[in-house]
Amino acid sequence: xxxxxxxxxxxxxxxxxxxxxxxxxxxxxxxxxxxxxxxxxxxxxxxxxxxxxxxxxxxxxxxxxxxxxxxxxxxxxxxxxxxxxxxxxxxxxxxxxxxxxxxxxxxxxxxxxxxxxxxxxxxxxxxxxxxxxxxxxxxxxxxxxxxxxxxxxxxxxxxxxxxxxxxxxxxxxxxxxxxxxxxxxxxxxxxxxxxxxxxxxxxxxxxxxxxxxxxxxxxxxxxxxxxxxxxxxxxxxxxxxxxxxxxxxxxxxxxxxxxxxxxxxxxxxxxxxxxxxxxxxxxxxxxxxxxxxxxxxxxxxxxxxxxxxxxxxxxx
Numbered sequence: 001x002x003x004x005x006x007x008x009x010x011x012x013x014x015x016x017x018x019x020x021x022x023x024x025x026x027x028x029x030x031x032x033x034x035x036x037x038x039x040x041x042x043x044x045x046x047x048x049x050x051x052x053x054x055x056x057x058x059x060x061x062x063x064x065x066x067x068x069x070x071x072x073x074x075x076x077x078x079x080x081x082x083x084x085x086x087x088x089x090x091x092x093x094x095x096x097x098x099x100x101x102x103x104x105x106x107x108x109x110x111x112x113x114x115x116x117x118x119x120x121x122x123x124x125x126x127x128x129x130x131x132x133x134x135x136x137x138x139x140x141x142x143x144x145x146x147x148x149x150x151x152x153x154x155x156x157x158x159x160x161x162x163x164x165x166x167x168x169x170x171x172x173x174x175x176x177x178x179x180x181x182x183x184x185x186x187x188x189x190x191x192x193x194x195x196x197x198x199x200x201x202x203x204x205x206x207x208x209x210x211x212x213x214x215x216x217x218x219x220x221x222x223x224x225x226x227x228x229x230x231x232x233x234x235x236x237x238x239x240x241x242x243x244x245x246x247x248x249x250x251x252x253x254x255x256x257x258x259x260x261x262x263x264x265x266x267x268x269x270x271x272x273x274x275x276x277x278x279x280x281x282x283x284x285x286x287x288x289x290x291x292x293x294x295x296x297x298x299x300x301x302x303x304x305x306x307x308x309x310x311x312x313x314x315x316x
Contacts, residue, residue: 010071054308132181
């Protein structure tokens with residue numbers, strides 16, 4: 001349990017929670033580390049507006065002055081969006097305590113946002129894509145660490161296993177080892193539910209060629225799965241997969257080819273460690289002439305919309 005003096009819930013979010021109205025948490029690394037200004041602010045604002053349009057209340061999460069903030073004002077969003085590069089710490093479970101102790105500004109990842117959401121009583125969280133098992137993590141011949149196991153596995157996956165918050169996303173990020181990510185989630189007992197599609201979404205594309213572990217026709221059916229899961233006391237979160245809107249989706253083959261090319265380019269350029277993910281995302285954007293960025297922005301906002309509908313269904 002988080003000490004009350006370390007958790008600052010905005011008046012709007014606190015009022016919605018007290019009256020049992022639907023609330024949706026949003027992460028902030030998409031603002032500080034995902035997109036450049038002013039697009040980052042535009043997408044953050046559009047996501048909050050998409051949630052409000054469903055009748056739910058948005059609660060963007062961040063760290064500042066030694067506290068977890070749940071629900072940011074417009075000014076706070078703008079401060080985060082315009083902060084100088086390198087001045088905002090990327091915060092996950094392993095460094096959350098250090099971020100609080102530093103008193104500085106931090107942007108929350110999936111894992112840290114889930115922690116704050118659960119502590120606040122928020123059941124639904126919207127993001128673009130979850131982290132997962134990186135290529136080469138288990139010694140695969142793919143990726144920048146060919147042949148050598150890196151054990152590079154996102155903290156998001158264990159957070160989903162231990163924290164009962166339902167995460168609406170477009171699946172794992174496509175640059176990851178998606179089959180191994182699904183295996184890891186299954187091992188940790190985390191349900192993965194696709195809405196309106198029989199395959200796992202391919203993040204940039206609507207399909208991945210990988211069958212979805214569980215498929216439901218709509219948001220109300222997803223809410224029924226969540227209610228049953230909670231009633232059983234299983235204790236984990238659920239990954240709710242929503243495919244990117246068709247108008248902005250990349251063709252599955254185009255997306256896969258761009259990612260494989262970017263991986264080869266990363267190997268040739270000697271990109272390793274924490275630099276790999278941002279490098280790959282930028283390279284995929286260049287290879288697709290910006291189409292991957294358009295898809296990414298579209299899925300972020302649409303996931304917020306679907307999360308609002310899900311939160312409303314659960315509140316109802």
